[in-house]
Amino acid sequence: MRLGILTGGGDCPGLNAAIRVVVRYGHHRGVTVVGFRDGWRGVLNGAAHELTEEDVRGILPRGGTILGTSGTQPSLIEGGPDLVREAIGVHALDGFIVIGGEGTMGTTAAMPDVPVVGIPKTIDNDIGGTDASIGFWTAAQIATDSIDRLYSTAESHNRVMVCEVMGRSAGWIGITSGVAGGADVIMIPEHPFDIELVCRRIRRIHSERRPFSIVVVSEGATPVPGTMTLPEYALDENGWPRLGGIGRMVADEIHRLTRSETRVTTLGHVQRGGSPVAFDRVLATRLGVAAVDEALAGRWGNLVGIRGAGIATTPLTEIGAQASLVPEERMQIPEILCG
Numbered sequence: 001m002r003l004g005i006l007t008g009g010g011d012c013p014g015l016n017a018a019i020r021v022v023v024r025y026g027h028h029r030g031v032t033v034v035g036f037r038d039g040w041r042g043v044l045n046g047a048a049h050e051l052t053e054e055d056v057r058g059i060l061p062r063g064g065t066i067l068g069t070s071g072t073q074p075s076l077i078e079g080g081p082d083l084v085r086e087a088i089g090v091h092a093l094d095g096f097i098v099i100g101g102e103g104t105m106g107t108t109a110a111m112p113d114v115p116v117v118g119i120p121k122t123i124d125n126d127i128g129g130t131d132a133s134i135g136f137w138t139a140a141q142i143a144t145d146s147i148d149r150l151y152s153t154a155e156s157h158n159r160v161m162v163c164e165v166m167g168r169s170a171g172w173i174g175i176t177s178g179v180a181g182g183a184d185v186i187m188i189p190e191h192p193f194d195i196e197l198v199c200r201r202i203r204r205i206h207s208e209r210r211p212f213s214i215v216v217v218s219e220g221a222t223p224v225p226g227t228m229t230l231p232e233y234a235l236d237e238n239g240w241p242r243l244g245g246i247g248r249m250v251a252d253e254i255h256r257l258t259r260s261e262t263r264v265t266t267l268g269h270v271q272r273g274g275s276p277v278a279f280d281r282v283l284a285t286r287l288g289v290a291a292v293d294e295a296l297a298g299r300w301g302n303l304v305g306i307r308g309a310g311i312a313t314t315p316l317t318e319i320g321a322q323a324s325l326v327p328e329e330r331m332q333i334p335e336i337l338c339g
């Protein structure tokens with residue numbers, strides 16, 4: 001068997017661990033693995049080479065992706081799906097292993113005749129079909145470590161520290177790092193915030209408990225309609241708003257309404273860089289093995305994920321409708337702890 005492999009969308013820690021196991025386990029099962037550069041773009045322009053043991057040696061703990069990545073979506077490009085079918089012939093492939101998030105899986109599902117097994121990755125953890133996506137727990141750990149650091153400097157200066165984390169439509173990084181770091185206020189996209197109520201809580205914490213506080217805000221958090229105006233975000237190549245900056249706005253409002261000295265930290269792409277935590281290395285390894293097994297069994301068109309202690313598969317066509325969002329009841333924990 002010959003399998004193509006690519007990484008699409010935003011990078012994250014753990015991608016190399018997945019590439020490594022697909023190559024190593026693939027070789028063990030008699031599979032040749034062809035690596036495509038920069039996601040689907042490399043399939044369209046023929047940037048590919050067979051991956052050797054040497055190519056993947058030592059990459060397990062490395063962040064990023066040795067294959068490069070892009071947000072290229074063949075289904076949105078005229079003639080794109082035909083070029084993908086052509087590439088299957090040119091490289092004599094039986095199919096692809098595609099490591100990506102919602103956008104990459106969406107464009108893959110839009111080419112149903114292309115044989116693919118999907119592996120979920122995104123620090124946002126918003127992709128359906130899995131309890132966790134590769135990269136999420138590393139990003140959550142980086143954000144938690146950052147909140148710990150902000151806590152000590154907040155305490156020294158009696159300040160409100162606003163920490164903006166990633167999370168476009170799902171607040172998994174925000175809620176996880178906020179709870180793990182003991183934040184006083186957590187603002188996530190699933191739960192619109194009222195800045196007046198946020199400030200009331202901060203005032204109460206400062207008068208009853210301690211004169212400093214930590215506020216975690218997901219980049220995709222939105223205010224209750226009519227309470228605050230968000231900026232117009234520029235759009236990226238696929239028409240998604242390029243988020244970032246809400247932390248500054250929230251910090252300014254908190255300062256205006258509480259008169260507390262306020263600082264803002266935007267973690268940004270630091271959350272996507274560097275070495276994966278053990279969980280992501282193991283997750284990537286398990287999903288890589290499962291993806292090769294699926295391909296060898298000829299079961300195409302599914303995403304492999306984890307459900308509880310086991311592996312589960314979900315048709316790629318259903319992934320878009322199953323986005324993983326933070327359930328409302330998860331907000332009760334911060335409400336109780338921080339209220």
Ligand code: F6P
Nearest residue numbers: 010122123124166167168236243
């Ligand atoms: O990978 C998802 C994500 O981290 C989002 O949270 C964020 O909005 C986006 O990527 C930023 O991606 P980029 O700057 O690479 O376009």
